[in-house]
Amino acid sequence: MREVMTVAGPIRPDQMGLTLTHEHVLVDFIGADKISPDRYDADDAFNRILPHLQRVKDLGCDTFVECTPSFLGKDVRLLQRLSDTTGLHIITNVGYYGAAQDKFLPQHACEDSPEQLADRWTREWESGIDGTRVRPGFIKIGVDLTALSAVDKKLVLAAAITHKRTGLTIMSHTAAAIPAMAQIEILLDQGVHPEAWIWTHAHREKDNDLHERAARQGAWIAFDGLDRSELERDLAHLRQMKERGCLQRVHLSHDAGWYEPGEAEGGIYRPHDDLFTDVIPELKQAGFSDEEIHRMTVENPADAFTIAVRLC
Ligand SMILES: [Zn+2]
Numbered sequence: 001m002r003e004v005m006t007v008a009g010p011i012r013p014d015q016m017g018l019t020l021t022h023e024h025v026l027v028d029f030i031g032a033d034k035i036s037p038d039r040y041d042a043d044d045a046f047n048r049i050l051p052h053l054q055r056v057k058d059l060g061c062d063t064f065v066e067c068t069p070s071f072l073g074k075d076v077r078l079l080q081r082l083s084d085t086t087g088l089h090i091i092t093n094v095g096y097y098g099a100a101q102d103k104f105l106p107q108h109a110c111e112d113s114p115e116q117l118a119d120r121w122t123r124e125w126e127s128g129i130d131g132t133r134v135r136p137g138f139i140k141i142g143v144d145l146t147a148l149s150a151v152d153k154k155l156v157l158a159a160a161i162t163h164k165r166t167g168l169t170i171m172s173h174t175a176a177a178i179p180a181m182a183q184i185e186i187l188l189d190q191g192v193h194p195e196a197w198i199w200t201h202a203h204r205e206k207d208n209d210l211h212e213r214a215a216r217q218g219a220w221i222a223f224d225g226l227d228r229s230e231l232e233r234d235l236a237h238l239r240q241m242k243e244r245g246c247l248q249r250v251h252l253s254h255d256a257g258w259y260e261p262g263e264a265e266g267g268i269y270r271p272h273d274d275l276f277t278d279v280i281p282e283l284k285q286a287g288f289s290d291e292e293i294h295r296m297t298v299e300n301p302a303d304a305f306t307i308a309v310r311l312c
Helices: 042-059 076-086 107-110 114-127 148-168 178-188 208-217 227-242 273-284 291-307
Strands: 003-008 009-011 019-023 063-066 089-091 138-142 170-173 197-200 218-225 250-252
Touching: 003 042, 003 089, 019 250, 019 291, 042 076, 042 107, 042 273, 063 291, 076 089, 107 148, 138 148, 148 170, 148 178, 170 178, 178 197, 208 218, 208 227, 218 227, 227 273, 250 291, 273 291
Parallel strands: 019 063, 063 089, 138 170, 170 197, 197 218, 218 250
Antiparallel strands: 003 009
16 A cells, blocks of 8 residues: 555555645754753643644644654654644654754764665664654755765765665755755666655755756655745746646745744744745736646645655
């Protein structure tokens, strides 16, 4: 059976419904050497986050993909509790974030081989995360801004190996086209189809020719910085993708949130609402059909997060 893995267990892809593909409920930027769940009160975090998730559920969101990786505050017990309380399907991840001068990488990421990293990640898929039965629904990695560092390349290789073993799709924090294309090359070299790879934060690349090139190779192109204050930027990207016949590869989300340990009351939480309150109405105004909007918000996420080994 084709399935998608949520924090509450597997569901069918057609149960995902409207999906926000890149959001966060909690992120801690203290660094991999100091990170600990003791840095916040789980009840306080839960109470601060809950109304935001209830609100998106009320607005029509069915599935919420939580993209905080290990060593940046991923807390699967918190996610389970939020999912139980709201009824949202929540998807979590396995993998490491190699952007930001490697501040969020554990020491072993530098020492391990790609296979050893893939072994760690595969164990989380098989046995659960942080001593729970919660299993990841995708692989989350992050790479540097302008070019892949040696450790970035290792993370991509480890993700490719893990994908071939588990069928989990790879989502990579990738700001620009040069590191995007470099990752696609590594995947192809490993025999992994670019359909197994999500270019997350693709809106940070201005050149739509490069989005189109990656989309035609099969990659998912995530315009996941949606923000009512950036509507023109996002609409311009989406009009271009439509004109180029590439909407069948597009994801939409906000990269919003989150409770931040160390900040007073968890800091300022940006809601996950703008898709519903601003972006979808604007897309309709701009002539996007209900089918096109459904494609980007329902069908494309269901395809992307279906667990399947995708080889080329
Ligand atoms: Zn993010």
